[in-house]
Amino acid sequence: MRVLGVDPGLTRCGIGVVEGAAGRPLRMTAVGVVRTTADADIAERLVLIERGMDEWLDTYRPEVVAVERVFSQHNVSTVMGTAQASAVAMLCAARRGLPVALHTPSEVKAAVTGTGRAGKAQVGAMVTRLLRLDAPPRPADAADALALAICHIWRAPALNRLQQAHAAVANGPRPGGRPATAGRKPGGTPSANPGTPSGTPGSPKGRTP
Incomplete structure (x- = not known):
């Protein structure tokens, strides 16, 4: 699996590419930072980040893009x-049909360091x-991007099993052993008494005993 990790930021957007699989040695393919100047217009800075992301995606062609999930209770402007x-970053990946995985900082730290x-x-x-x-890669944003990629490679098997389990539950039988579609007429309308013929049990339909 080849994963492109992104540590998002306006001034420094860390990007790293890691190849490997859970339980096997990992290899760094590339690492770097997309930079913008703080005095530039916000729209122009976002365009520069987009161009940088496009170059990385076109050059290294990852299978998945892992992005840090943004969460903070302080410094709203940052x-x-x-x-x-x-x-x-997510937009650039989506345009190429690449899956995007979001990982919180604590998930990444726990995966890489154990805490x-x-x-x-x-x-x-x-x-x-x-x-x-x-x-260690410099600046720290570059190292964080690699950590995101490592985190996703190691967590991917567990996440896949969880998704499969959820899908099995959603498509499995209902309580009582009936599948989710039991007792429904074509078009999805439930029948009045699934499996029971009309009329009085044991008597011909429509005939008075």
């Missing part, structure tokens, strides 16, 4: 910019170790 950059409260230094150190790099 969160707005991060959310806008996140939306651009959802790990600091950036811990995440960078574990990314370096897991991908067998010579040094």
Whole structure:
């Protein structure tokens, strides 16, 4: 599986590509940052991020795009910019028909370091170790993007099993052993008494005993 991880941000949007599978060694394909200047118009900055994302998607052709789920109770202006950059990344992936997975920061930290409260230094150190790099990627946004890709590769099998289980429950039999479509006429209209003929049991239809 080849996953492109995105750590969204207006000034620095971290991007990293990782290949591998759960339980097997992982390999970093590429890592970098799409940068914009803080004094530029917001619309222009989003266009630059879009162009950068398109270049990465066209060059490395990932199977999945993993994006950090934006969540914060503080600094609303920063969160707005991060959310806008996140939306651009998802839009670029969707235009290519690529699935998009959202992972919270705590999920990523827990997957990579074993604790959802790990600091950036811990995440960078574990990314370096897991991908067998010579040094932690810089800036930290790049390391976070790789961590997102690693997180998705490791969580994908469990997520797939969960989705299959939900689908089985939704399409399985109802209580009493009847399938979800039992007792319905063509067109989806339930019959009055499924499986019971009209008239008095044991008597010819419409005849008075």
